[in-house]
Structures are given as structure tokens and as C-alpha cells.
Amino acid sequence: AITVTIDGTEVTVPSGTTILAAARSIGVRIPTLCDHPDLRPVGICRICMVEIEGVDCLQTACTYPITRPIRITTTSSAIRTARRHILEMLLATHYGDCNTCKRNHNCELQSLAAEYGIDCFRFGRPEAPRYAIDGSGASIVRDMNKCILCRRCVRACNELQDVGCLTLTGRGENARISTFGENMLATAVCIECGQCINHCPTGALSEVDQTDEVWTMLDDPTKHVVIQTAPAPRASIGEYFGLEPGTPLTFEMNTAIRRIGFDAVFDTNFSADLTIIEEGTELLQRLHQSLTGESPATQLPQLSSCCPGWIKYIEYFYPEMLPLLSTAKSPQQMFGAMIKTYYAEKRGIDPKNIVSVALMPCTAKKFECSRPEMTASGFQDVDFAITTRELVKMMRESGIDLPKMPKSGFDEPFGDPTGSGVIFGATGGVMEAALRTVLELVTGKKVESFFENADIIPVRGFEGIRLAELPVTEVGPVPELLSHLFTDFEWLKGVTLRVGIAHGTANIHKVMEDIKNGGIFSTCHFIEMMACPGGCLGGGGQPIPTSPEIRAKRAKAIYSEDAHYVVRKSHENPQVLQIYREFLPEGPCSHKAHALLHTHYTP
Ligand code: HC1
Ligand code: SF4
Secondary structure, eight states: OEEEEETTEEEEEOTTOBHHHHHHHTTOOOOOSSOOTTSOOOOOSOTTEEEETTOSSOEETTTOBOOSOOEEEOOOHHHHHHHHHHHHHHHHHOOSOGGGOTTTTSOHHHHHHHHTTOOSOTTOOOSSOSSOOBOOSSSEEEOGGGOOOOOHHHHIIIIISOOOOEEEESOGGGOEEEEGGGOOTTTSSOOOOOHHHHHOSSSSEEEOOOHHHHHHHHHOTTOEEEEEEOTTGGGTGGGGGTOOTTOOOHHHHHHHHHHHTOSEEEEHHHHHHHHHHHHHHHHHHHHHHHHTTSOTTOOOSEEOOOOHHHHHHHHHHOGGGGGGBOOBOOHHHHHHHHIIIIIHHHHTOOGGGEEEEEEESOSHHHHHHTSTTOOTTSSOSOOEEEEHHHHHHHHHHTTOOGGGSOOOOOOTTSOOOOHHHHGGGSTTHHHHHHHHHHHHHHHSSOGGGTSSSSOOGGGOSOOSEEEEEEEOOOOOOOOGGGTTTOSOOGGGTTOEEEEEEEESHHHHHHHHHHHHTTOGGGGOSEEEEESSTTSGGGOTTSOSOOOHHHHHHHHHHHHHHHHHOSOOSGGGOHHHHHHHHHTOTTOTTSHHHHHHHBOOOOO
16 A cells, blocks of 8 residues: 555555545545546546646646655646646537537536636637537437547447447547447447447437427327336436435326326336236246257247347347347337227227327437337337436426425326336346246245345346356246146256346346357356446436446435335236236237237347
8 A cells, every 4th residue: 555645635545546546535526527437547638637746747647556655736726727728628629509508517528617717718619510410310319519539438338338339530630439430320330328428528429309209299189198117217317406316206206297298107117017927937938948858949048138228239249149038028118018008998098199108217218119120009119218318308398396396106007116117227126026026936935935035135236247046946836827838837846047147238248258158158047138337227318427336326226115115026016917817818928918018139
């Protein structure tokens, strides 16, 4: 350990710690633009310059490793002049007006310019845009006129996501961020996860804004506009209203959504539970085929299929492994199909007049609802997927101060939130919900008799890649729900279920390579894959900023909601069971269930 002095305060840090990290550890704030807690430091923007006694020129705090006792100054007239100069240079090439920018009030460049008292464009400003805005994709918009070349998007796309869509091209004043092969986003190899947006300090990247289209539908008296709300946004939306990350506003959000003008608000938890029944049943079918040798070609491990960013990833990079994907649609899409069939029938509304909106933490969900496979109801099943950020915009336009809203519940007939549905929002949540259900259905015993409570801790956490084993020591009689498919579960007795979890596509990449090479993950029975770091709670449509710390707080909120709900297992969700009785009487994975709730992705 080495002791250094920062602005007169001593601090002892392990050798190799950067000046930036050492300063942060004692609460000294050094401004940065290219630095991000999710990404490796690169020292490009140079805003973090500091003085080191005895060293001639200013040094970048984010890349300077502490290897000897030094005296550091983080604020002085020379430092302030240098930082101002950098900001003025950035503003000289930055085209666009803060007033008309989506990141107004949430832009790191804007905040720093204000902090450093920049009150004129000393080096001028561009009179006209230099680049055309690329809004050709389903989910992401790129406006390179606002780019400051910090490369956080490039690093997110390459380091975190391992997609390699974004890259730096050109030199000097021609340097710019482009897509690989200079393709427009509509044709680029992009998984639409939105991590580039979440890591951008300015308004150069944003989601395709569909709020105007939703407003038009809300204003049309002939339309019945409903919204389903995903599990992750409720744990983060408060961040845009001045609350700490991880302050859930589930029920305040319902009231706000009705005030905005939606005719009904449903909880995606319902269809998350439906997904678990379908996907869990499919897993049992695949296990049965493989363990009894009924079908030697059975595809295991089954890979989860609710994350559209991940689906795009496997389609692009591992098309030959598509048969491993569960055929179950995502909860968003299952709900879409149910709303325009079951709900329309029950409420006596012509499905052509139903507008189905989904509130999602995710940009790729926009792409997902526009997929040609997603029309099982005879219509586009989900019409619009809006991000948490877009809903906040609609709330602001409606003068809503969300935390002050009274609480209200969800609309019938899809019922109240469940613990198993809400944990879908965190990495490992889909797996935990699936295991709660599969274990109980197979053994006939409560999960609580195997674990301390319904928490299945071995699958929780933030490790990028996780592996867990659960021995099935006993089996029970086949429950009614599955009696159309199995006569007994003897074939599962003594089997150790091996499951895997990966989040962030760089981690998914490793797992996929491991499966291909016959490694440990090829021996798994089921693997949950989520494209975004932390799972959906770290999704590309969530409040900015993001960091491991913020995501951990959101996860805590999600798990504490789960612990407080009465129903914590998908197969105990009364509305889901009701749907099987009333609407899908042939049961999970039956012909009708397949037609509405499953799909196939073809290479
Ligand atoms: Fe998700 Fe899902 S968990 S994918 O993260 O399976 O987006 O929140 O709604 O569909 O339930 C997202 C979240 C979400 C779906 C569910
Ligand atoms: Fe979207 Fe969630 Fe997948 Fe991220 S992890 S791409 S937010 S579904």
C-alpha cells in the first residue's frame, strides 16, 4: 500500500490504484467525460487533469497509476484554465441546442460547461449539422453532431457487449464514430440493446421516441389503449424524480399512467408467470426426451428466450445454435397475444381498436414487437414498446410528480404483481422463477422444504457468469396441469439439474463458445441469457446514469418486493391458472398455447 496526499488529505491505497479512484475514495470529485465505472479507463477527454508535485505537465487522473508516494492537487487556476479550454474546444464542434435536446438536464457536457462557468462560445460553434441523423433502426437513433468522441459507446459495444457494431474511424478533425462497415443502423449488425445510449454522456445516442404516436392513440376516442408495465422500470423510475435508485414506485406509476389517459394498466408479471409455465413445461419435455432416450436429437441446454437483445445476438453470431432457444415468447409478446385475444373477447372489444403499449426498460423491445413472427393474435401483438425514459417524458408533459401520486392497483383480469414475475427484472430472476415452479411441480413439495424460504440464493448475484446445481432427490405425482404430457416423473429422480446464468453479451459470448467446445455449459440443462449488464434492470431504456452500484440498488428493490408478495411462484398465480382453465384448457405447450405463446426463430 502507498500513502499519497490529495488536496492536503492523506490516503493509503494499493499500488496501481489510479489517482481518480484514490480521490473518489476520500470524496474528492474530479470531473471526467470519457471515464465510466463499467468501462476500462482510456484517458481520452483529459478533463480529469491534475497536478503532481515535481511532475512538469498536468496528468490524467483516470489513467495515472499510483506507484510511489506523491502529492496531488486536483483544483488550481492552471487546472481550471485547462479544463475550461477543453470544454470550449468540445463546444466548438458540438452542433445542437440544449433546449431541444433529449438529454437537456441530464447531459454531462452541459453540466460541466455550467460548472466551469462557460458563458460564451470562445472558439465559435458549428452553424450547421455536419452529419445526417441515423434514425433508420427500430430502436436506436445516432446523432453524431452531438458526439464528443469519448468512445464510451464504442467501449460499451465492444467491451461490455462484444457486438462490435460501433467503431472509431478517421483521424484528427475527421475522427468520428461509425458503425462497422459504415452501415445505417437498420442494416448494421446491432442487437439494439441500447447500452451505447446508457453510456453516452451527451445526446448523441437515444432511443427511437414513440411517445408522439402513443399520444395520438390516447387522443383517439375510438381506441382502447392499454399498457403492460415490465418489472424493471418500477425499481428505477424514481431516479428521474430525485429519489434514490431502488425506490419502487409500482403503484404510484399505475395512478400516473391512468392520469396520462391509458384505459387500463396491466402487470407484465402476469405473463412472466405464464412464460415460466410454458418455458418450464418445455424444459421438462426436453429433459424427458433426452433422459429417456426418446429423442436422441433433443436440444439441451435449453436457452432462455425473453431477452430480444440476446435473440438478435444468437441470430447474428450463433444461428446454428438457434434450436437450443426455448420456443416460448417473451412475457411482453405473450401478453400482447393475450390482450388482443382473451382480453378483447372478455371485454367485448374489437381487437383492431385495441392499442397495446408495453413499458419496458429496454430498447430492443421496440424491435421485438415489430418482428414479423409477433402477430399471433391476427394483429401486431404489441403496438409500441416505450422505455422508462419515454414514460417519464410523458409524465412530465402531463405535469405529474410521480412520487406524490396516490397508489392504485392493476386492472383485471390479469391480477396483482407476483414475486416470481418481479424478479425477472434482475439477472438470475428468470432462472429462479423457473426453478421454484419446476421443483414444486416435479417433487410435489414446497421449495421451502429444500431451501430456507422461496429464495433460491445459488442463482442470485452479479457475477457475469454463474453456474448452480440442484439435485432432484425425490419426485411426486404428476400435477393436473401437466397430466396431458407426463404419466410420472420417475425418469427425473436422482438427476442433478445444472443451470447457468449469463448477463452482458460479452459474458454470453464466453458461455456460447464454451457450449460449442463441449465445456461445462454444454452439460447444463437450462441457461438464462440477458444481454444487458445486471439483466433488465440495467436495460438500455433505463434512467441514465448507470453503474454497478446503481444496478445493485435496483436489484435490492426487486428482491425486496418479491419477498413481500403473497404469491411468489408462477404456478400459484391465480390469474394464470384461470387462463388455463378458461382459455387454454388443453394446458401448457398444447396446440393453442403453441399458436399463441410460442414461436420459432429460423437461421
Ligand atoms: Fe424484462 Fe421480461 S424481464 S425481458 O428484462 O422477460 O425488458 O423488466 O419485461 O418481456 O417479465 C425487459 C424487464 C421484461 C419480458 C418480463
Ligand atoms: Fe432488453 Fe433486458 Fe435484454 Fe437488455 S437484458 S436487451 S433490457 S430484454
